[in-house]
Amino acid sequence: MSEKVVFVDRRGTDCGKWDDLTPKFGEEGLIAMWVADMDFKVPQSVIDAEKKYLEMGAFGYYRARDSYYNAFIAWEKKYHNYDVKREWIRFAPGVVPAINWFLQIKTQPGDAVIVMTPVYYPFMDAVNNNGRKLVTSELINTNGVYTIDFSDFEKKIVDNNVKVFVMSSPHNPVGRVWTREELKKVMEICKKHNVFVISDEIHHDLINKGFEQITTATVGDYDDMLVTVTAASKTFNLAACQNSFVVIPDEELRRRYDEYTNQIRVTSGTPFGYLAVEAAYTGGREWLEEVMDIIYSNADYVTQTLTKELPGVKVSPLEGTYLLWIDFSAYLKADEIKDFMQKKCKLAFDYGDWFGGEKFGTFVRMNLATSREIVEKAVSAIVENLKK
Ligand SMILES: Cc1ncc(COP(=O)(O)O)c(C=O)c1O
Structure with a gap:
């Protein structure tokens, strides 16, 4: 019997998504369709593991057990055909911290770092906050389907002497699951120009039917120019556990990562993180299948309703992630969208301009990892108010 996924009303639980709405958006009573976490209770296996540890009751220093690493290795092998060796695995409290650290490790202030826009905005923050030069390839x-502009990507790399590419695979926010050919082409361009690649694969388990997520590290021999950063946090709604994987096949690069994390003294996490991740990988697969059914059925519902009721709206096909990228340019100008969504519809989204500037200002990113009821409310509010 499959595990039933349970919706949680998270209001009043000190969660960022619902309880930070008013300070973040400056408006009362909004429905939260933003930030990438789920309104679902985690798999029962995770709750059981945490309960056992809580009831044991002594929270002194902890060491990650072998079964934690083995659970990750088995998961990557089974679901991603990626053979991760135990000694390649390092800890980070989040994928975003790991990206920031790799910028420190692999570049000097002023060095150029490239991203493909629109893109998850902390990539750009990482470049800017570390005093590196941000280069973007759009x-x-x-018609809502996004592809890589390979010639622009290569030209920008050459023109700016780019040192690092930060990649989102699958791509947040446009929902693309990159094909093997696309990944191969990107990696060959980076290899040719000596560009180090940080492959952020945090959404790699959330893949729609008919698409295959390819781990970048498996498309060729790129060990000395690639690091994979991933986690169970998006997959199983564990972001607060702050436990991520940094996979570094290259020995010299591991040495530099270890040196860096020793300097800042962040080399391990809490038991609550390790135990949650292990329990999710070993006991959460049925839960995940059910969650994917919910998400991709929500995506079908939103796409069909919006395109039927408002034919000018362009919804990008959701190949992976639970974040739907929607263009309202046929109906709203960039400077109207926030007022419309918040004041008229009472909805909170990640707005398009966050992902790379004003040119994406007519888009919103909608989080679908919630109940159908909430998704229906959001869609109805948009349809009714736009038709007025
Ligand atoms: C592409 C991508 N990377 C990283 C993160 C966050 O990673 P973490 O919470 O592990 O820092 C997100 C969250 O939405 C994301 O979409």
Whole structure:
């Protein structure tokens, strides 16, 4: 019997998504369709593991057990065909910290770092906050379907002497699951120009039917120019556990990562993180299958309703992630969208301009990892108010 996924009303639980709405958006009573976490209770296996540890009751220093590493290795092998060796695995409290640290390790202040826009905004913050030079290559948008502009990507790398590429695979926010050919082409361009690649694969378990997520590290021999950063946090709604994987096949790069994390003294996490991740990988697969059914059925519902009721709206096909990228340019100008969504519809989204500037200002990113009821409310509010 499959595990039933349970919706949680998280209001009043000190969660960022619902309880930070008013300070973040300056408006009372909004429905939260923003920030990438789920309104679902985690798998029962995770709750059981945490309960056991809580009831044991002594929270002194902890060491991650072998079964934690083995659970990750088995998961990557089974679901991603990626053979991770135990000695390649390092800890980070989040994927975003790991990206920031790799910018420190692999670049000097002023060095150029490239991203493909629109993109998850902490990539750009990481570049800017570390005093590196942000270079962007815009994805090609063909009727809502995004592809890589390889010639622009290569030209920007050459023109700016780019040192690092930060990649989102699958791509947040446009929902693309990159094909093997696309990944191969990107990696060959980076190899040719000596560009180090940080492959952020945090959404790699959330893949729609009919698509295959390819681990970048498996498309060729790129060990000395690639690090994979991933986690169970998006997959199983564990972001607060702050436990992520940094996979570093290259020995010299591991030495530099260890040196860096020793300097800042962040080399391990809490038991609550390790135990949650292990329990999710070993006992959470059925839960995940059910969650994916909910998410991708929500995506079908939103896409069908919006395109039927408002034919000008362009919804990008959701190949992976639970974040739907929607263009309202046929109905709203960039400077109207926030007022419309918040004041008229009472909805809170990640707005398009957060992902790379004003040119994406007519888009919103909708989080679908919630109940159908909430998704329906959001869609109805948009349809009714736009039709007025
Ligand atoms: C592409 C991507 N990377 C990283 C993160 C967050 O990673 P962490 O919470 O592990 O720092 C997110 C969260 O939405 C994301 O979409």
